[in-house]
Amino acid sequence: MACKLEARFLGTPVIIKDGEEVFFSYNKVNALVYYILVRGTVMRDELSGILWADKPDTVARKNLRNAIYEAKKMLGSETFISPRKAIIKVNPDVEFDIDVKRFEENPEENLDLYKGDFLQGFFIKDSVEYEDWYLAERNRLKGLYMDTVRAKIEEAAEKKDFTVIERYGQMLLNYNPYDEGVYAILLRAYCEQGKMQQSMELYESMKDIFTRELHASVPEEIDSIIRQALQKDDTQPGFNKGVSVPIGRETEFEELSTHMWSFLRGRTGEALMIMGDAGSGKTSLKDAALSVLTDEVAVIQTNCYQMERNFLLHPWTGIMEGLVDLLRSRGTEVPDFELNRIYTLFPQMDMSIDRDLGLMEIKDILKFDSLFHTLSSVLDIASAEKKLVIVFEDIQWMDPLSLSLLNSLILRKQSDRLIFLLTGRDSREKDFQHFVTSVAMYKRLHITVLNPLTKKDIRRLVESRHLSMEVDDNLIQRLQLETEGNLFLLMECLHALESTGRFDSLTNNMQTIFKATCLSLTEEQQKILDFISLFYGGAPLAMISEYMQMDNLQLLDRLEVLEGKNLISPIPQQTEVIYEVTQQKLKEFVQKQLSPEKWKILHGYLAGLWEKRLTHSKQDIYIYQHLEYHFEQAGDLVMMGRYKLKSLMYYLNFSHELFPVLGTAEPMQTGGASYFTEADTLQYLESVEAMMERIRQTYGATPEVRNLELVYLHLIGRYFIREGKYEKGVRYILDLIEQSLEMNNRDYALMGYKQMIYYDIQIGNAEEMKNYLEIALDLAVECNYHKEVGILLRLKGLNMIMQGDFAEAERLLNESIATFMVTQTVARRYALNIAAAYNYIGEIRRGSGQFEEAIEYYDKALEICKNQQAYSSWVVFSCNAGIAAYSLGRYDKAKEYFEQAYNFFNRYDFYWRRPIVESYMALLAMKEGDEKKAIQFLDDAMAKLAMMNNPQEIGYVNMAIALIKKEYPSTEISRHYRGSASMYGGRALRYLDVYRDTHERKTIESMVNE
Incomplete structure (x- = not known):
């Protein structure tokens, strides 16, 4: 008589033979049996691989044979058969009732078979492949179950079968707590049965999940269900209609009304x-909730x-x-x-x-x-x-x-x-x-x-007042910042707006409330609150402790009292403990109680505390803004100006291949935290100019102001030259040189000379560059500035390259490198100067046609840039490496270099070498058959030429157009640029460097002479 076999895999797995559970000798046998029963037919190699992947093949096959033997011994020798040696399958003649199979065949009819997750609680060690299989099966079967349950609930909703809805609804929400459709079905079921307590509990649970995890409000459909249910219920005895609900508190009102209704029905x-x-509107909401009640x-x-x-x-x-x-x-x-x-x-x-x-x-x-x-x-x-x-x-x-x-x-x-x-x-x-x-x-x-009112609620409240002014996003944003969503402050601001046209001042009601709040404070508590109010980004605990002359533990007791009064609160997710005043308007009130003298003295004291935190590293940028603010409030405009200019210097990302020093090299900011857009920069420059004018008018031409003026002239001149606005930039730099010589400030004179050298490099003026180099070198030697001499030797090497004297150039560059290798500290600080020297040696090799060696030097430079995270220098070196790779015909490698550079162009407002990179990107796009992209690259390159006016860049762009028109004469891109290939080739020859671009010139010359 054949035995009866059953397998229950939905839930804790069980194998039953003739009504009794079967236990195998070890877990791998269980795993093998489960796998074969579910799959039906499997390969032996598949089984050994999935169960003994970490074993040698011979051992895995032996283990498989032993496991199959154990399985047959317990289930019967005919349970599994092998039609071929490589295959093992379930014998079709053996009756095996497997719940998974029946469930998959008809999930709706066999829904009760799903007792839990597939192979729930089962686990085997050292078999990742098997685990991947059963987890995938578990997710697939659970998804099938939930889809079936969802269909069953939707059908029950049409039939108003509330028993089925309530039975399966919460189960679906446990599986997917964000399913709005299930919430809607379940809420309707509760409301239609008059189960308002359950409906409100479910509604509150949904609101909490959506707010906390999705940062979203409850969908309008859900709110509508609750509102309609409450409207039906408010016809019950004891309820009034037509209640005025505070805007922004509708959900909370519905919640309270539901509980009131339940109370009247004797259910709570x-x-x-x-x-x-x-x-926040507690009393208004309380009055609204009470107003629904009648005299009963x-x-x-x-x-x-x-x-x-x-x-x-x-x-x-x-x-x-x-x-x-x-x-x-x-x-x-x-x-x-x-x-x-x-x-x-x-x-x-x-x-x-x-x-x-x-x-x-x-x-x-x-x-x-x-x-x-x-x-x-x-x-x-x-x-x-x-x-x-x-x-x-x-x-x-x-x-x-x-x-x-x-x-x-x-x-x-x-x-x-x-x-x-x-x-x-x-x-x-x-x-x-x-x-x-x-x-x-x-x-x-x-x-x-x-909770504070949202922007949406603030807009609704403002629009309900029918103001005579336009209600736009800017107004709503300002109101939210001023009031932080506080209903009382918002109403006061709106009253002020209606009566005076502005809301940035404290109203009488605000001052009365805040005064009453502060009256209960001790002198010590008021002192702490005053101090915290002076900070615009929160007060660090260490600074409060130093000011109050208390240790942190003593101070925390005082701070907790102020927290308990809801006057201050810690700012979450900070590297140190920082406290701020809870409301902006309260902060303004506290500040207004300070005398002008105390205000200035305390801000000066705070500026001193922040200066103690300066580390002379990149991290100081986060302190500069505090120093700028506190010095301004203290009335020290010169110190304010110094730190504002330091901030601008950092954010303009000054780090070029010209004279980079690690101390000013910019980090690669993936999030753009230290990056100004062009619009940001221009706006900031305007504010800096206004600041300088204010300082001049306040103090006159004092030595401190004149020194600050030098910083300003260097900063602004350097920026405009970098952006290709040469006339304006040179004017600032020449003014810098003149004033620094007049003041005998040799440091800034040297900076001015170097900036003029940079300018000459950009426009290709080797002769003027040579003159400035001689003056700068003499000054650096006179001042005994060894590192500046090293920088200038490198630049002199570049000047020799521009004049074609490669031997002298390489000698100077190696001498420059040696200057910076005297100690590891110096080498690290001036690593980017060493990288730039390697880049110039690469230029020498490229100009000599030694492209492989050139790439080696460029890669050395790039590696240093990568280690030091100086990516504005990176784009120059990567561009040069791409040109050398392209000259070798290694187009894939060239594309890699050019794309690296191009990605950083899009991150920074940086145009140096960009037209060259875009020209080669166009050539590579044509080789890939992407003519549209090639036109876009070349159009962008042509637009950038007007900004930088660099002769070498002009040469490369015209070279690219000439080559494309020559090689692809019948294409749209050839027609896009009017004129002959020879015309563009002639322009390229006029601008390409005679010494460094020898390969490119030969290519164009051979094309023109054909």
Whole structure:
């Protein structure tokens, strides 16, 4: 009689034979059996490879034979067969019920077979290939299951089969918590059944996931479902229609309304709490939530005040008065013994005695149990005839005894006719934290958090005011920055905007609120707050500690108090602990309380603290902006100007193959953090010019101002020359040289001479370059500047190359390299100068037709650039290497070099050598048959020529056009550029360098002479 075999793989895997589970001797046998049963037919090599990939073939085959033997021994010798020696398969004559197979054949009918993930909990060691297989199968089968469940739910939604929807809906959301469609189906099912508690819990869960993980708001369709459900429910007894909901708080209002509705239906035991910062709209939302109730519900409210926090039970006095008045208004008599107990506990309420007894005087007679039972009894009596809502506002100021009493009443509340509605800010007070934690832990408190308004909400609120001005993105952005989404501040700004046309000043209401906030501070706390307000990007803990002359642990206690008052907060994800004032308007208020003298002195002190952090490295750029700000506020405009110019120098990325020094070499910024666009640069230059004019007018021509002027002239002149605006740039540099000589400032005179040398290199003026080199070398020798001599020797070597004296050029270049190799420190600092010297030796080799050797030198230069992350020099060296590779006919290698350079052109506003690179990219594009791209490259190259006016670049662009017109005469690109190939060739010969571009000139000459 044939045995009955079953395999259950959906969930924990089980093999059953004749009703009993089969256990194999080791895990690899299980793995083999599972694999064969699922696949049906497999190759032996496939099995040995997937299970014993780390073993030699002979060992793997032996292990496979042993495993198959073990499997057949347990399941039966005919279970697996081998029609051919290389194959093993499940015997079709053996009846084997496999759940995976049945599920795949008809998932909808066999949905219940899916008990869990495929091979759930199964694992074998040292078999990555097998793990990859079963994980892929697991994901595929789970996807098939979820697709089937999704189809089943959608079908159930049409039939309104709520049982199926609720059964599978949450399962789908666990699988994909971002599926908006499933949320919509499940929410409709809950709402149509009147399960508003479940619907709101699901809605809040979705909102939390979308906000926290997707940084998105809940889709409008979901909001619409909740709104429609609430509109239906607000027809229930106890609800009013037409409630005015604060803009931006619609979702929170719907959430509270749902809980109110549940309360009226007797379905909730939770207290409600609206939590938010000062001015976030807690009271407005509370009033809107209460306004949905009709006269069938009684509301008793009281406020907690900061100044009354030391008066025990003061908040409950108002509540008790309201309860007694409510009972008397209904004609309900409070038993005398209850009134006596009330008057004993709250003597202020007893008008028959002629005394003003403060609670602090009678706290010895207060008994907590007596308080609890008295209040509980009165609340039960008051809510017997009419549902009751007890409201406490600002419970963060509630005294500890009142909080304990409220805690007990909420936790022990039995009546479904009473609900507590609370508002408050988050507070670090232990009593408050204990109250919130303990009540929430037992699920007796639902907290609605009011986050800052989004830009979308701010726009809706502004548009609702029908301002006479245009509401554009700029206005919304400014309002968000000014108010940080705080509803109170936003409304004040809008009032100011309507009345004065501006909102950048503090209104009277703002000042009143902030003044009240600061009144409770001690002198020490105010001092800390004043200090933190002076920073524009947050105050480092170390600086606060130094200012307050406290160690960090002492200071943290003080800072936590200010945090608890919501006046300051730490800035997250910083390398050091940094604090900032919580609101911009509050910060402005605190700053305005400082006298002008104290303002200047403190900013000068802060500038000194920041200067202590300077490391004379690239990291200083992050400190310059702080120094610039604090020196300006301190009234020291010269020091402000110094650091503003340092910032500009860094961001303009000055590091060229001309005279690079590692200290000024720019890092490769993948995120563009240290990069200015052309528009940014021009705007910044305008601000620098305005700053210099302001400094001149303020101080006159003092030595400090004149020295700053030299920095400015060098910086601006260098920038304009680099950008190809030679006339303007040279004017600045010549002015620099004249003023530095007049002031006997030889350092800046030398800088001016070097910049003129750079200019002469760009325009190919070897003769003028030679003159400036002689002057600069004499000055460097006179000043005993050995490293400057090394730089100038390299440039003199380049000048020799431009004149065709290769032997003398190479001697000078090697001498320059030797100058920088005296020590490892010098070699590291001047590594880019060494790289530039290698580049020039490569130019000598290229000019001599030794292209392989030229590439070797270019690669040396490129390696140094890569190590030092100096990528504006990299593009020059890479361009030269590409030309040499192209001359050798190694087009793939040439393309690699040129693309490396081209990618950095797109990252920086850097045009030096760009027309040459684009010319060769065009030639390579034509070889690849991409004529459209070739035209684009050449058009871009032609446009750049006007910027740099470099003769060698002009020569290469014309050379490329000539070669293309010669080689591809019938193409569109040939017609795109008018004129003959000989005409462009003639232009190329006029501009190509006689000594360095010998190969290119020969190529053009042979073409022209044909």
